[in-house]
């Protein structure tokens with residue numbers, strides 16, 4: 001355990017699972033630098049690994065010490081979830097196996113699902129009352145569902161999964177297609193599952209303050225570009241990265257995880273973002289299913305935006321992805337991975 005400088009705000013305990021893995025390694029230094037919780041919030045890091053990952057996590061902890069981060073109050077390495085989640089205010093659940101070429105994320109359900117039942121139970125029993133959970137490990141939505149089902153004492157809304165990477169991918173593709181600056185793009189939404197069935201929705205998006213569809217039309221890009229190019233590019237980008245890079249995305253995933261938690265804790269302002277959160281039943285998504293929605297965050301809470309009118313096209317796309325989530329829930333129930341919540 002390392003002790004460093006005190007600061008103004010109360011320290012936040014951040015548990016990172018899979019800390020010796022690629023995304024874990026790409027995340028923890030930025031968390032220590034204040035990029036997730038703000039430049040005035042001291043952080044206590046807990047690095048949770050499996051025994052085989054402990055050396056790697058110890059080495060990462062040594063490098064964190066060597067970074068002399070002013071906000072970093074302590075670093076603890078453990079392979080015991082009851083220690084790892086003790087007093088956790090933020091839990092980044094990254095640790096799990098990534099898919100390889102030719103696999104779909106759902107192929108990982110059986111391999112990774114068991115991790116999230118154990119961790120959900122430990123979060124239930126040991127985390128702080130205000131714990132916020134962001135699941136990165138795939139298949140992220142259903143892993144979050146598994147974790148939440150084993151944590152009946154933690155409010156359901158504290159369990160979320162990452163679709164922020166898909167959101168960023170959608171913004172990136174729209175910026176490329178229109179030539180606009182990323183910061184002038186707003187109102188993109190990812191609906192459904194973090195999988196190839198997701199629906200990246202441009203129908204409420206704006207580019208330089210104008211309807212994205214109008215800007216695209218001026219470039220000769222119509223509905224067929226949305227259906228045949230934009231949606232498949234965003235939805236299959238994870239597989240494309242694996243094919244081109246030879247391994248699943250890392251730095252972009254770590255960045256998305258940090259921005260997910262940052263917006264949740266520090267707020268989005270008037271903009272909205274995409275988060276996979278427990279459904280309140282809106283937009284035809286069965287209550288409790290962890291599905292991606294447009295959300296605004298303030299005061300440490302997120303709210304699903306309820307005001308969208310959808311075309312038949314959008315309704316059908318959302319329904320397709322939600323059907324996949326229902327099937328995944330059924331599959332993990334059959335595997336005995338769901339708890340009693």
Ligand SMILES: NC(=O)c1ccc[n+]([C@@H]2O[C@H](COP(=O)([O-])OP(=O)(O)OC[C@H]3O[C@@H](n4cnc5c(N)ncnc54)[C@H](O)[C@@H]3O)[C@@H](O)[C@H]2O)c1
Pocket residue numbers: 017018019020021022023024048049050052053094095096097098099115135136137138139140162163165166194248249250253256
């Ligand atoms: N949701 C997203 O947008 C997104 C994006 C990219 C990757 N991912 C997923 O994130 C996960 C991690 O990817 P990676 O590239 O860092 O993989 P990695 O193999 O580099 O690292 C995974 C780490 O998790 C550890 N681990 C395994 N089981 C654990 C457990 N029970 N407790 C604690 N740690 C455990 C391993 O020892 C390893 O160090 C994968 O499931 C990947 O598919 C999700």
Ligand SMILES: O=C(O)C[C@H](O)C(=O)O
Pocket residue numbers: 098099105138165237238239241248249253
């Ligand atoms: O696609 C994967 O398997 C990794 C990750 O979920 C991604 O979207 O890049």
